[in-house]
Amino acid sequence: MTDRPSATKINQPDRHVRRILERAELEGIELIRFMYADHGGVIRGKASSRSRLAERLGSGIGHTVAMMAMNMLDQLQDVEYMGPVGEVRIVPDPSTFVPLPHAPGAAAMLSDLRNPDGTPWEACARTFLKDAVAALADDGYTLLAAFEPEFTLGRRLPDPTGGYDRLIPLDDSLCYAGTGFDTAHDYAIKLIRALETQGLRVEHYHPELGPGQQELSVRHAPALRAADNHVLYRETVRGVAMRMSMWASLAPKPLADQSGNGAHLHLSLWREEQNLFADDSELRECFIGGLLAHLPALTAITCGSVNSFRRLAPRMWSSAYAVYGPDNREAAVRICSPLGESGEPNLELKPSDSSANPYLSLGAVIHAGLDGIRRKLDPGEAVDVDPDTRPGRYQRLPASLDEALDALEADEVLMEALGPLRRSAYLAVKRSEAAAFAAKDAGYELFHHMRVF
Structure with a gap:
C-alpha cells in the first residue's frame, strides 16, 4: 500500500x-x-x-x-x-x-x-480545534490561551512484592518551599532550557503542594499554538526526566493520597489588539455562561480520563461545582485579576488536566463559550465563597467519567461540533476506558495513568 x-x-x-x-x-x-x-x-x-x-x-x-x-x-x-x-x-x-x-x-x-x-480527516483532533478557531473568527474574535500544568517528579521503582511499579516522589518538601526548589533545581533548569529552545516562553515555576509536585507555566499563545505547546510541554517534561533517570507524571492523580495534577486552562477573547474580557464585561459573562451551561459535558473532554475524577473533589482547589467567581480558586471558572499595570484579565477553567487531548479540550471550550455569546447566556451570580460551604445550592460536576460522558451525549451543541465520526470514536474509546478500570482495583488505575500520562 x-x-x-x-x-x-x-x-x-x-x-x-x-x-x-x-x-x-x-x-x-x-x-x-x-x-x-x-x-x-x-x-x-x-x-x-x-x-x-x-x-x-x-x-x-x-x-x-x-x-x-x-x-x-x-x-x-x-x-x-x-x-x-x-x-x-x-x-x-x-x-x-x-x-x-x-x-x-x-x-x-x-x-x-x-x-x-x-x-x-473527520476524526483529526487538530482539525477540530482549527474549525473552532475559524468559527470564532467568523464572529470577529480570536482567542489566546495557555495551559497551566502540574506534574509529579520522582522515580519509577518496581514493587518489591511483584505488584505494579511505584512512583516515588523526588522529595517531601512543603508547598513553595526552598527545599523543593533546591531538590528539583537541576531538573528545573534543564526543563526550562529545553522548553525555551522549542519556543515555549516560560513564565513561572515553583514546587507545588504535594510531594515531588512541580508547576511550570508557559506564556499564552493563539489557540492552535497553545495546544501545540501543550503537546510539546508534555513530551518535554517526561523526556527530560527520563534522560536524568527520573520519571515525571502529568496524570491527574498518580498518587491517591496526594494532591492532584491539573492543567488549568487560561483564556482571553480578543478583537485585533483589544482584550474583550477587559473592556466588555457583558461579553465575558456570556462566555462564562456558555462554559457553565456546557460544563458537565465539557468535563468529559477537558478531564478526559477515569483518573481525572479522583481530582475533582470539594475543598481540593480543583473545582467540584459549576460556579464562577473573581479569584475564587474553588470555582470551576475563575475570573483572574490582572498582574501589574500591563497585565490582562483572563478566565481560568479549573476542571482541566493533562490526560485530555488538548486540541479537543480547547476546541470544545471555544464552542461552549461561543454558544454562550451567541445565545447571550447568563452565568448567574458570581460566587465569592467556597461553594462547598453551602450544601445543595450549587450544581456538582460529574463524579465519574461515565457520568460526564452521559452529559456529553446529551449536549447537542458539543455533539454537533464533534461530528459523527469523531464523537462516535471518542465515546467508544472513553466508555471502554471507564469499563476497563471499573473491572480492576485502584492500583491498576493509578499505575496505568502514571505510566501513560
Whole structure:
C-alpha cells in the first residue's frame, strides 16, 4: 500500500520546508517525529528519517485509521470506519518544527491527520480545534490561551512484592518551599532550557503542594499554538526526566493520597489588539455562561480520563461545582485579576488536566463559550465563597467519567461540533476506558495513568 498522496493537495510553505531541511542537515537531526494526540489523550506519532524528510513533508506518513479507535490501554475499539481497512496520512505542520533537546538527534512537528487525497480527516483532533478557531473568527474574535500544568517528579521503582511499579516522589518538601526548589533545581533548569529552545516562553515555576509536585507555566499563545505547546510541554517534561533517570507524571492523580495534577486552562477573547474580557464585561459573562451551561459535558473532554475524577473533589482547589467567581480558586471558572499595570484579565477553567487531548479540550471550550455569546447566556451570580460551604445550592460536576460522558451525549451543541465520526470514536474509546478500570482495583488505575500520562 502506498503512503504517497497527491502532493499538490497538501500545500506546504516553501520557506518552512527550506528552513527545516537546512536545519536538519546542519544540526545532525536523524529522526523527525510527526506527532498527534489521539482520543485517549495519548501523544502518538511516527518518525521520518532525514533522508526521506523532503518527500514526507509533502506526502506525510501512512497510518491506519484504526489508531483513533485505540484507548489509553492500547485496546482497539469497534468503531465503524476505524477498522483494519482504511488509511490516513500523518501530515506535519512545518511551522511547528523544533529540535528536541531531550532527545539529541531528533526533532518534532505537530501534525494533522488527512485523507490520502490531502483533505482533512473527520476524526483529526487538530482539525477540530482549527474549525473552532475559524468559527470564532467568523464572529470577529480570536482567542489566546495557555495551559497551566502540574506534574509529579520522582522515580519509577518496581514493587518489591511483584505488584505494579511505584512512583516515588523526588522529595517531601512543603508547598513553595526552598527545599523543593533546591531538590528539583537541576531538573528545573534543564526543563526550562529545553522548553525555551522549542519556543515555549516560560513564565513561572515553583514546587507545588504535594510531594515531588512541580508547576511550570508557559506564556499564552493563539489557540492552535497553545495546544501545540501543550503537546510539546508534555513530551518535554517526561523526556527530560527520563534522560536524568527520573520519571515525571502529568496524570491527574498518580498518587491517591496526594494532591492532584491539573492543567488549568487560561483564556482571553480578543478583537485585533483589544482584550474583550477587559473592556466588555457583558461579553465575558456570556462566555462564562456558555462554559457553565456546557460544563458537565465539557468535563468529559477537558478531564478526559477515569483518573481525572479522583481530582475533582470539594475543598481540593480543583473545582467540584459549576460556579464562577473573581479569584475564587474553588470555582470551576475563575475570573483572574490582572498582574501589574500591563497585565490582562483572563478566565481560568479549573476542571482541566493533562490526560485530555488538548486540541479537543480547547476546541470544545471555544464552542461552549461561543454558544454562550451567541445565545447571550447568563452565568448567574458570581460566587465569592467556597461553594462547598453551602450544601445543595450549587450544581456538582460529574463524579465519574461515565457520568460526564452521559452529559456529553446529551449536549447537542458539543455533539454537533464533534461530528459523527469523531464523537462516535471518542465515546467508544472513553466508555471502554471507564469499563476497563471499573473491572480492576485502584492500583491498576493509578499505575496505568502514571505510566501513560
